Amino acid sequence: MPSPKKVKKLNRAAAEAIFERFHEIEPEPKGELDYVNAFTLLVAVVLSAQATDAGVNKATKRLFELAPSPAAMVALGVDQITELIKTIGLYRGKAKNVFALSQMLIDLHGGEVPDNREALEALPGVGRKTANVVLNIYFKQPTIAVDTHLFRVGNRTGLAPGKTPLEVELALTKQVPERFMLHAHHWLILHGRYICKARKPECWRCPIREWCLFEPKTPLPGG
DNA sequence: ATCCCGAGGG
DNA sequence: CCCTCTGGAT
Incomplete structure (x- = not known):
């Protein structure tokens, strides 16, 4: 046995x-990822998969200057996002996810970042780990x-x-x-x-x- | 289990 | 060169 x-x-x-x-x-x-609101935190965490926070910060400095909101991110388009984050590993998939995720926030959540696990994990590129980070860091939940x-x-x-x-x-x-x-x-x-x-x-x-x-x-x- | 995938460090 | 970095989707 x-x-x-x-x-x-x-x-x-x-x-x-x-x-x-x-x-x-x-x-x-304190964490070391740069962000200015719930949306940019969510995007930064999605981009941080298998990447260093220093590398993510370098890319998000460019990205968030142009698109600190879901609407601005959608307006940017997948190709622009891809170019802006090309220095991060897994950048193609991440660019698609950030775009689709931004559109979904607009369509389903009034452009806001939801404060519950179910809604967060329904977003493309967001799994349990990323959801837990947002819930913990932004919504102060004990995850x-x-x-x-x-x-x-x-x-x-x-x-x-x-x-x-x-x-x-x-x-x-x-x-x-x-x-x-x-x-x-x-x-x-x-x-x-x-x-x-x-x-x-x-x-x-x-x-x-x-x-x-x-x-x-x-x-x-x-x- | 496998794919995605650039930058930095040793 | 090889390994690691705030994983997720299939």
């Missing part, structure tokens, strides 16, 4: 300590968007192990204390981006290493 392979997972107390530490270090973590960083950090640390992003997300909703839920996404993404990096995690300067289950290849100095 298949033995249920035990996955090492941090207990609640350790999880709570981790977020206390994050809060202590950075009480108000946790699991991207490549959260997925890696959740598994590597043992904070929230899971085979899929959804599993990690559900694990995190149980591990993160409610009072820290609004900021959990930003704390974890920044931690993953600058310290718990994919290639060379910098464990020697990690603020949560005393709780982490990951064993770095290169041992800590003196340890």
Whole structure:
């Protein structure tokens, strides 16, 4: 019979300590995507799939100057949008989605960005992760968007192990204390981006290493 | 499971 | 060169 392979997972107390530490270090973590309203946030997040935020910001600086609203975006047209965002990976599909999504906001939501998951995920190019970001960042809902960083950090640390992003997300909703839920996404993404990096995690300067289950290849100095 | 796909870093 | 970056649709 298949033995249920035990996955090492941090207990609640350790999880709570981790977020206390994050809060202590950075009480108000901020994302690094540029936007000026709900619409531009939504578009920026759609464009950010498999792309760096720095690269997205470079393109959206051009794009949002011409089209900071759904109507302006539709007026721009797919070809113009494509040209403007050509420096971002997956740009063809993203340009089509941004155009169609803008038209749909006009047709179905009075040009506004909807504040619920169902409506958001019905938009082209918007899946669970993107919807969670908009709900969390703009509408201040306690969602946790699991991207490549959260997925890696959740598994590597043992904070929230899971085979899929959804599993990690559900694990995190149980591990993160409610009072820290609004900021959990930003704390974890920044931690993953600058310290718990994919290639060379910098464990020697990690603020949560005393709780982490990951064993770095290169041992800590003196340890 | 596979495709989409440019920029930046090592 | 190879890997990674705030994924989604088929």
